[in-house]
Amino acid sequence: MSTAELVLGLLSAGPAHGYDVKRGHDSWFPLGRPLAFGQVYTTLGRLERDGLVEVLEKTSGGGPDRTIYALTDKGRKHLSDWLADPVPPAWGSADEVLRKLVAAIRTGGDATAFLARQRASHLRRIRELQETPAGQDPTSSVVRDYIVAHLDADLRWLDSALDRLSEQETS
The missing domain is CATH 1.10.10.10 (Winged helix-like DNA-binding domain superfamily/Winged helix DNA-binding domain)
Structure with missing residues (x-):
């Protein structure tokens, strides 16, 4: 920002x-x-x-x-x-999640447990946002929807990453 x-x-x-x-x-x-x-x-x-x-x-x-x-x-x-001027697509906050996942995989850490904890954290934040009443300001619901949509996209990626790790472990 x-x-x-x-x-x-x-x-x-x-x-x-x-x-x-x-x-x-x-x-x-x-x-x-x-x-x-x-x-x-x-x-x-x-x-x-x-x-x-x-x-x-x-x-x-x-x-x-x-x-x-x-x-x-x-x-x-x-x-x-x-x-x-349009904003170029960027990694944003997912950058740290991806870095931690790669480090966990490369160092023999528990990548599956990390992804599960990250997923739970995202779900918790989505619930918090959805339980927060929208303010009178017309931008508050737009901001909340934006954050929730990005967290939801991250959740889909986290689920995909968990699936890939599970497939690799069973191969």
Whole structure:
């Protein structure tokens, strides 16, 4: 996921400070990992350096300094270009599952037990997602469906891998 472009997307609604950006991100992806404050401010600093956002105002009061950021024309174009560019198919999180499976097979580990544990973990996560009520935000059900579909595809692959290992063991 591209944090920089998501921050630009969040700022497209209007100027905001880092706390608003973080809160906006977390509301856009309620089923995902919350965005860390440090990552927000590091990203905003890079975007400012690259001319994609600008500082509109710095305020200091009884609490920490608040810096208000806004999208520049260059930032709007960058966001528009990013949204228009299709995402190339990638390995994603399955990469680690595949690496662990290959390592288990190559090192004499219990690949079948690993696949069974991974399958149970995927099933547990699908159940959690399906039991979580959809929020009012129209994107929450789309995000949940996307995650469930990917977990389901992983489950089909895990079952296929288990079948292949079982066939090889009986040969």
